[in-house]
Amino acid sequence: MLILLPPSEKKSEISGPAIGVYTGVLYAALGWDHLTKAQQKLGENTIAIISAKYGVLRPLDPIEPYKEKIKNKKMAAQVADVLDGAETELIIDCRSSTYQTVWQSPVAITVEIKVFTKIDGEKKVITHMSKKTRGEVTHHILKNTKVLANPIELEAIVSQKFECELIEGSKKDPWVLEVYC
Numbered sequence: 001m002l003i004l005l006p007p008s009e010k011k012s013e014i015s016g017p018a019i020g021v022y023t024g025v026l027y028a029a030l031g032w033d034h035l036t037k038a039q040q041k042l043g044e045n046t047i048a049i050i051s052a053k054y055g056v057l058r059p060l061d062p063i064e065p066y067k068e069k070i071k072n073k074k075m076a077a078q079v080a081d082v083l084d085g086a087e088t089e090l091i092i093d094c095r096s097s098t099y100q101t102v103w104q105s106p107v108a109i110t111v112e113i114k115v116f117t118k119i120d121g122e123k124k125v126i127t128h129m130s131k132k133t134r135g136e137v138t139h140h141i142l143k144n145t146k147v148l149a150n151p152i153e154l155e156a157i158v159s160q161k162f163e164c165e166l167i168e169g170s171k172k173d174p175w176v177l178e179v180y181c
Contacts, residue, residue, distance in 0.1 A: 048082075052071070
């Protein structure tokens with residue numbers, strides 16, 4: 001299992017592990033400090049953060065605070081060098097659309113987490129709560145402490161806490177887990 005996360009625009013002013021320097025909504029909702037050591041260990045082994053400055057980071061990689069916009073074409077090769085050929089059965093993609101263009105994960109094993117709400121029974125795209133919800137979904141996955149192997153297992157875990165719907169992928173498109181908040 002590989003969980004892809006974007007960086008956080010909001011950052012601590014102090015250098016440290018990436019998981020501590022990134023302090024935005026997604027990372028606050030992920031709640032690293034509220035995970036057990038076993039859950040954090042799972043996160044250390046499964047989370048890959050795509051950074052505009054550093055490329056691919058693991059949660060405990062040391063970084064300095066920075067303000068930099070991603071240059072997708074420049075960063076693409078560096079990210080591909082790390083992620084191409086990653087040995088995993090499942091990729092859980094919590095990245096924003098900007099960061100999804102940096103590296104195309106193999107569609108057959110990828111599940112994109114997309115966040116929606118329902119208003120008067122109609123599905124509506126939301127942007128302001130999507131980061132928070134993706135952080136909460138990641139927290140919930142890590143609390144499970146099981147390495148998930150396929151989209152069905154992912155839906156089973158996420159549906160314990162969130163209303164969600166799994167949409168099967170195709171040869172061109174990855175699976176999508178629509179999560180409602």
